[in-house]
Amino acid sequence: MHLNELIGYFREEFFLPALQSEGKEALLEEMVEPLLEHEVIKNKRVILETLKKRETLGSTGIGYGVAIPHCRTLAVADVQIVIGRSTKGVSYEALDGEPVHLFFLIVAPPQEKSNLYLPILGKLVEILRDESFRKQLQSIDTFDAFKNILLGE
């Protein structure tokens, strides 16, 4: 997947630069909230439970301060990505045991025409492995600045 294609899935209303939650469960709830506000989902129950079940399979906190909570669920019609940042960090049972500062929540329907869920997940894992990229993300506050970093501008 090309980076430009990935950027097309990011929405300003799903960019949360100042997350308040301190624990995993509250964090997931905070990140799902905009999906409800913008009528992408009918209620939070199914999606939250599916995300929590995914965490029982193994933490989506992949280390170096990043987590990518994700699931397929019938509760959404299209692929949705919510980006969040916590300046103080969240206790998320990440692989390296460190607090998590950057979150990319991905939800996708079970069947999607373009089948982009796994390519999106793979691309995010790839770009977030770049340390300088992660450091830049820690310092921005606006959606435009976030997109500019992605575009290398």
Add this chain to the structure above:
Amino acid sequence: MPKSQLELLVLYQDVQLMLHEAEEQENMGFQVEGRKNLENALKELADTIQTRYIRTYDRLKTRHTRPIAPVSNDVCLGCFAKQPTSYKARAWDDKQIITCEHCGRILYWIY
């Protein structure tokens, strides 16, 4: 925790799919050591759902990979058959589940 039997069935299908895709995610570098946890969660869910619904689900599973289909604009996205408009009003009634008149899949209205 989901409230209705339909929501629990949706969760049941989501978890089945998650287990199916676990290997691909493991290859991406995610930690996937808790298959047993998820299998247990699936069993617990099955115990929470009424037997008649689980039976319907399992019967449909022999014909369709995903027995529950979302509905958009009154169209079943499993087979694209138009559903009666009156169905939507009954969609969240926990006393019954609604199935597609054409393909028989369990219907789930996203909005």
